[in-house]
Amino acid sequence: MSIAIRQPHSKRETMTIKNTLLGLFSFCFILLSGQSQNYESLDEELAEISKIGLLKGFGVAVVSSDGTLFAKGYGHSDVEKNIPYTEHSIQNIGSVSKTLIGIALMKAQEMGKLKLDDPINKHLDFEVVNPYHPEQRILIRHLATHTSTILDTDLYDKKAYYVLNEEDLKLEIVQDIGEELQTLTTKVSMADYLKNFLAKDGIWYKKKNFSKKNPGKKYEYSNVAATLAAYVLEKATGVPYDEFTANHILEPLKMTTSGWSFDTIDAAKHTKLYVQSGEEIPRYALVTYPDGGLLTNLYDFSTYLNELMKGYFGEGTLLSEASYKELFTEQLPQQKVPKNPNSYDEEFNSGIFMGFTPIGLVGHSGGDPGISTFMFFDPELKLGHIIMVNTALTGESVEKQLIPIFKAVNKNLKE
Numbered sequence: 001m002s003i004a005i006r007q008p009h010s011k012r013e014t015m016t017i018k019n020t021l022l023g024l025f026s027f028c029f030i031l032l033s034g035q036s037q038n039y040e041s042l043d044e045e046l047a048e049i050s051k052i053g054l055l056k057g058f059g060v061a062v063v064s065s066d067g068t069l070f071a072k073g074y075g076h077s078d079v080e081k082n083i084p085y086t087e088h089s090i091q092n093i094g095s096v097s098k099t100l101i102g103i104a105l106m107k108a109q110e111m112g113k114l115k116l117d118d119p120i121n122k123h124l125d126f127e128v129v130n131p132y133h134p135e136q137r138i139l140i141r142h143l144a145t146h147t148s149t150i151l152d153t154d155l156y157d158k159k160a161y162y163v164l165n166e167e168d169l170k171l172e173i174v175q176d177i178g179e180e181l182q183t184l185t186t187k188v189s190m191a192d193y194l195k196n197f198l199a200k201d202g203i204w205y206k207k208k209n210f211s212k213k214n215p216g217k218k219y220e221y222s223n224v225a226a227t228l229a230a231y232v233l234e235k236a237t238g239v240p241y242d243e244f245t246a247n248h249i250l251e252p253l254k255m256t257t258s259g260w261s262f263d264t265i266d267a268a269k270h271t272k273l274y275v276q277s278g279e280e281i282p283r284y285a286l287v288t289y290p291d292g293g294l295l296t297n298l299y300d301f302s303t304y305l306n307e308l309m310k311g312y313f314g315e316g317t318l319l320s321e322a323s324y325k326e327l328f329t330e331q332l333p334q335q336k337v338p339k340n341p342n343s344y345d346e347e348f349n350s351g352i353f354m355g356f357t358p359i360g361l362v363g364h365s366g367g368d369p370g371i372s373t374f375m376f377f378d379p380e381l382k383l384g385h386i387i388m389v390n391t392a393l394t395g396e397s398v399e400k401q402l403i404p405i406f407k408a409v410n411k412n413l414k415e
Contacts, residue, residue, distance in 0.1 A: 039070045045408040050074035052404075054397035056274045057085030059298035060409065061386040063377070065309040068302040077271040077390070079278060087298040090257060090270045091390055093373040094366025097294040098226050099308070100245050102353030104233055105144060106323040107248045114236040116141040116326075116352070120228065123236040126199040128228070130210045138215045143229040145331045145350045147218060149211040150225040155197065155204055160223070160288045161369075162187040164262065168282030177281060177369045193287050194231055197224060219332060219347060223291040226353065230290035241290050252318060253303050258296035261285065265295050273370030274391045281370040281392070292368055298388055301375070305363075305384050309377050312362065327352045328362065346376075367393075385409060 039062070046060055057075035061068060073086040108114050114123060119137040121127050130136060130149045142148040162182035163169060174181060188196065196202040197209060211220055230241040237244055242260040250258050259265045262285070273281040286293040296304075310316045311324035319327070330349040337358045338345075346355030346365060355364050363376030363384070370392050377384025387405065391397065 042070065042408060043072060046072070046074055046405065049401055049404050049408060052401050054276055054394075054401045055389055055391045056278065057089065057271055057390040058405065059085060059087055059089065059386070059388045060405065061087070061298050061302040061305075062409070063302050063305045063309065063384045063386065065306065065313055065315065065382055067306055068299075069383075071298050071302050073298060077269075079272070079274070085271060085390065087302075088257070088269060089390075090265055090295055090297045091273070091371055091388060092292070092368060093294050093296060093301065093388065094292045094368045094371055095223070096364045096366040096373045096375050097290065097292050098353045099364050099375075100249055100294065101226060101230050101233075101290055102144060102327055102351070103249055103318060104241070104245050105140065105229065105352060106319050106327050108233050108237050108244075110320060110323055111237070114140060114233070116144065118236075120232050123232045125235060126195050128198045129200070130215060131200075131207045132210060132212045133214055136215045140229065140232055141331070141352075142215050143225045143232070144352045145219070146221050146225065146347075147216050147332070148222065148225040148228075149213055149215050149218075149220070150198065150222050150228065151209055151211055151220060152223050153206075153209055155209070156223055156288075159188070159193060159197075159204070160286055161284050162287065164283050164285060171282060173275065173279045173281060176275065179284075179369060181282075181284060182287070187287050190227065190231060190287055190289070194224070194228055198228065219350065221347065223288060226291040227288040229353075249304075249318060253300075253307055255296065255300040255303060258294065258300045260289050260293055260295065262295070269297070270295065271390045275370070276391060276394050276397055284369065286368075292366060298386060301386055301388070305375055305377065305386060308362075309382070309384060312377075312379060313382075327354060330356055 055075060056079055057073065057077050059073040061071035063069060071087045073084065073089055075085045077083045077085040077089040105116065109116060118140050120140055120143065128138060130138065138148050158180040159182065161179040162184065166183045168174065169181060169183065196204045199205060233244065234241050257265060275281065307316055307318060311319060312328050314321045316324050328351050331351060332349050335348060346357055346363065348358045349356040354362060356362055360380065361376045361378055366373040370390060372389040372393055374387045393402065
């Protein structure tokens with residue numbers, strides 16, 4: 001089993017780790033039917049697993065539609081200073097952040113600011129057209145279901161990430177991260193990034209930034225398209241995406257320690273990020289922050305998962321029952337379930353920025369340099385979980401620590 005240090009963020013990168021983790025979620029969800037799980041035993045087993053030390057810090061939460069049943073951190077948030085990783089340790093969570101774009105779009109639709117089936121050019125201040133199909137309109141729904149035909153290409157990795165301290169670019173570890181890091185002075189704004197990438201007169205524009213498929217016809221995971229969905233929302237509502245989501249998601253759920261930038265959180269509580277050897281990864285952020293830049297902790301994000309589960313069962317507080325139904329409706333044609341029904345594949349079908357697996361789990365995973373996040377729930381068993389990791393995954397850490405974490409969750413929850 002082998003996984004590169006580089007963390008998945010685009011579809012191409014995500015598949016590397018997904019192929020390695022096939023079937024892992026069968027460990028977690030196959031027998032979650034009881035509500036009297038032995039969390040003391042789970043705690044003890046996770047504490048033992050953390051001693052292996054390949055993953056410097058991680059957190060595990062078990063959530064139901066009634067609330068958080070278990071949430072605890074293990075290992076270190078800062079190895080050098082011996083600061084423990086707890087349920088209050090903050091980290092970026094990668095592509096799981098996209099689920100907030102879905103909530104935000106549904107809220108904006110409720111407010112009458114947009115409709116999912118609006119052409120994106122109705123709201124944009126620059127035109128986005130697939131050059132292979134200029135007659136075909138790209139809809140907001142296409143962005144939200146990864147069927148827009150907008151591709152990430154290699155440009156995504158070269159232009160989306162930036163360090164907060166320019167001196168960090170001199171560190172040797174930067175060469176191993178896998179992303180070409182910009183600086184505060186060389187990065188562009190989210191709006192300019194999208195214009196440069198997608199507008200015909202943009203300086204990074206190429207026909208290969210688009211698929212040759214017709215919009216709406218094929219699922220092709222795209223971080224750029226997700227960011228464009230957030231920008232469409234900004235133009236339609238007149239409110240910046242970070243402010244809109246703070247007003248309509250974070251604040252109503254009392255996610256007071258979460259935010260989209262380091263100046264909106266208690267940066268002192270942000271965990272260090274590591275490679276397996278223990279070297280620290282420089283603190284970074286994303287120009288395309290809506291697609292993967294939410295900063296949160298296990299405590300806050302468990303509240304978010306609880307709201308998603310309540311919304312699924314018609315009891316959510318952020319959106320109307322009808323909006324939640326749309327959010328969780330599978331938008332793509334039905335596929336044949338693989339021979340192995342426990343295979344993990346959140347791209348098996350898509351809601352509005354919400355993934356569905358062949359065995360019926362709902363949620364999203366995320367990865368960026370030094371972090372991995374898993375957030376899923378089982379609608380039939382009415383239980384879900386979150387796992388957050390502050391260390392880049394390798395084959396060794398997956399085999400010796402991540403898989404045992406999943407097994408521990410399964411064994412203790414079915415007792």
